Amino acid sequence: MNISKPAEDQNESFRARFQRGIGRNIQSFILIFAVVIIWAIFYVLTKGSYLGSQNISNLFRQMSVTSLMSLGMLLVILTGGIDLSVGKLAGFVSVVVAYLQFNIWYTLLPNQVVLPAILSVICGLIVGLLFGALQGSIIAFGKLPSFIVTLGGQWLFNGLLLLVTQGKTIAANQPVFSTIGQGYIPPVWGWGIFVIIVAALLWNMFSGRRSKLKYGFQVRPLYLDLITVGVIVLVILAYVFSVNSYKGIPVPVMILAVAAVIMAFVVNNTRFGRYTYAYGGNNEAARLSGIDTKKLLFKIFMVMGGFAGLAGIVLASYVGYGTIAAGTGYELDVIAACILGGTSPLGGVGTIPGVLIGALVIASLTTGLQMLNVAPAWQYVVKAIILVAAVYLDVYFKTHRK
Amino acid sequence: MRDGKVITTQPIGDLDQNILIKYMVGREMKERFPKGDRKPGEVIFEVKDLEAADPFVPDRKVLNGVSFNVHKGEILGIAGLMGSGRTELVMTLFGEYAKIVNGSIYLDGKDIKPTSAREAINSGLSLVPEDRKKMGLIMIQSILRNISLPNLNLFTRGLAINSYEETKACMKQAKSLTIKAPNLDVLAETLSGGNQQKVVISKWLLSKPKVLIMDDPTRGIDVGAKYEIYKLMNDLAENGVAIIMISSDLEEVMGMSDRIMVMCRGHSTVTLSGKDADKEHIMALATGVAVI
Numbered sequence: 001m002n003i004s005k006p007a008e009d010q011n012e013s014f015r016a017r018f019q020r021g022i023g024r025n026i027q028s029f030i031l032i033f034a035v036v037i038i039w040a041i042f043y044v045l046t047k048g049s050y051l052g053s054q055n056i057s058n059l060f061r062q063m064s065v066t067s068l069m070s071l072g073m074l075l076v077i078l079t080g081g082i083d084l085s086v087g088k089l090a091g092f093v094s095v096v097v098a099y100l101q102f103n104i105w106y107t108l109l110p111n112q113v114v115l116p117a118i119l120s121v122i123c124g125l126i127v128g129l130l131f132g133a134l135q136g137s138i139i140a141f142g143k144l145p146s147f148i149v150t151l152g153g154q155w156l157f158n159g160l161l162l163l164v165t166q167g168k169t170i171a172a173n174q175p176v177f178s179t180i181g182q183g184y185i186p187p188v189w190g191w192g193i194f195v196i197i198v199a200a201l202l203w204n205m206f207s208g209r210r211s212k213l214k215y216g217f218q219v220r221p222l223y224l225d226l227i228t229v230g231v232i233v234l235v236i237l238a239y240v241f242s243v244n245s246y247k248g249i250p251v252p253v254m255i256l257a258v259a260a261v262i263m264a265f266v267v268n269n270t271r272f273g274r275y276t277y278a279y280g281g282n283n284e285a286a287r288l289s290g291i292d293t294k295k296l297l298f299k300i301f302m303v304m305g306g307f308a309g310l311a312g313i314v315l316a317s318y319v320g321y322g323t324i325a326a327g328t329g330y331e332l333d334v335i336a337a338c339i340l341g342g343t344s345p346l347g348g349v350g351t352i353p354g355v356l357i358g359a360l361v362i363a364s365l366t367t368g369l370q371m372l373n374v375a376p377a378w379q380y381v382v383k384a385i386i387l388v389a390a391v392y393l394d395v396y397f398k399t400h401r402k
Numbered sequence: 403m404r405d406g407k408v409i410t411t412q413p414i415g416d417l418d419q420n421i422l423i424k425y426m427v428g429r430e431m432k433e434r435f436p437k438g439d440r441k442p443g444e445v446i447f448e449v450k451d452l453e454a455a456d457p458f459v460p461d462r463k464v465l466n467g468v469s470f471n472v473h474k475g476e477i478l479g480i481a482g483l484m485g486s487g488r489t490e491l492v493m494t495l496f497g498e499y500a501k502i503v504n505g506s507i508y509l510d511g512k513d514i515k516p517t518s519a520r521e522a523i524n525s526g527l528s529l530v531p532e533d534r535k536k537m538g539l540i541m542i543q544s545i546l547r548n549i550s551l552p553n554l555n556l557f558t559r560g561l562a563i564n565s566y567e568e569t570k571a572c573m574k575q576a577k578s579l580t581i582k583a584p585n586l587d588v589l590a591e592t593l594s595g596g597n598q599q600k601v602v603i604s605k606w607l608l609s610k611p612k613v614l615i616m617d618d619p620t621r622g623i624d625v626g627a628k629y630e631i632y633k634l635m636n637d638l639a640e641n642g643v644a645i646i647m648i649s650s651d652l653e654e655v656m657g658m659s660d661r662i663m664v665m666c667r668g669h670s671t672v673t674l675s676g677k678d679a680d681k682e683h684i685m686a687l688a689t690g691v692a693v694i
Contacts, residue, residue, distance in 0.1 A: 199431075271558060278540055278551050281540035282542075287498070290519050290552050306676065348540070382403070
């Protein structure tokens, strides 16, 4: 018998473990390194204000709309497909929600604020899921390429968006509803959430170690697990400390964090997630392994639609109105975040943390260039260079690894 | 070479097939096919007058009257020329190719007509497909993920997959098939053909099939791994699994099978018992020269 699992040697030096860990996640480390470099450059160029608590707060808030969609887009790209309609779908949902807020609930439910906000969220999600399901059914059961179907979808949603707005801007700045995109979690609560996260991480770590022992696997030395948890806790601590010295954790960032944790669980620990990776790796083998691939594809595009709906709700609340330009071009940022984050456009490879870091790189660049008052033309050029260079480096490291 | 080492270099004149195999495998190969001690039981799987239409050309029949049965603990070989409909037959039995227009399939007395691989798997069939790279494996995924893929329902508690149970079960399976790899996280694409095939077989054994269909299971793998796969087939049959094996290698079919079904132009001709079969007879049936 030649399998000895896992390759964890109790006596392996810390240095060797460290190098092996880096080697295994080379791409994530390159990306984190890129974020650090980008932040350092902008920190110097803006004489420190780039990393001020107000800007950190804005940076993460700004990335939340496209990042929410990236979570769904990861699934789509994992299958080897693409969804070009998400920007306009989110835009369409944002004007639908604004229309409901401004015209419908106002007359139907006068003098109420909480109930309309809840109804708006539900309606926005339903619209997103429905149109995701529509596109998904055409792609999965009609066997059309997702590229074509969602290109059509982009036009469809643009048309519907124009129909709803009639070319006008609709206000969506009603109280309660506006906290979804603009609100802050009070600092005291923010610290409470921090404590809960730390407790959850530690519980997760110890229960994982207990299960490993129960099933007869070796556990890593305790200090290594503690270091891993410690690094994550420090990053979250730095973030919470920073935003709390401004106004607190932005509500959309909290929504993104919860959605990301759920999705990270889904892709790694559920059959739906595993089947998605398998389908992207080899759809024929996946089908012969008993996976209902049509239903899977349908579900994935429906989930994507749901995330576009959620992003549309946050977008309407964040900007405070619905306009004809809502969501234009967002799909490109969403796709770029996935690709930068190491998602293979061929399918089968990609992770939630990778996608989030990819989104962070793009948001860091955008806000930094804006702070420096770089002309939009050059912002595009810089982003273009970064995207292509990052993918080039990724390909280079993958082919020259050994 | 063997296991990454140069074993010997000799002039070609000093070698014959047996010596070469001895060096490659590391032991004397007395026999190409291991002897099994099989005691076939009652009929578990039966196909009657199966006719099926080409999925792309509905008027054309790819299967044109196929009948055979398989007993528990038996290895049934299917022989036939390229294009005789062997692969089409097993893919159709697995619900994944042609549309059945006539005939019936019985598994354990139940009439099944799978319309998808999922239905076939649920009723107790498993298929080791013809092309392991295209149809059997997800090359960019680990051994673990490949083995567990059709079996994730076994490890799912509520919503979540218990990865410890998953690893444990897959590890046990991989060990019992002696897959050679440093650990289960190794990607399937880095394995040799024989080990890849063992991964494919592992993933289907974990699902405990009643009938295991193997479409050319030893294609493109070396003699040592072939022998191990033959031994494995014997073990499985001894444990009551019915095995249907397709092979283009006539010696393999004759060496491994208890009975041999010969296909010719989309229909079954006759089922020979293993000891009565000889090459000429099989070839005559396969080419349609012999009248039954």
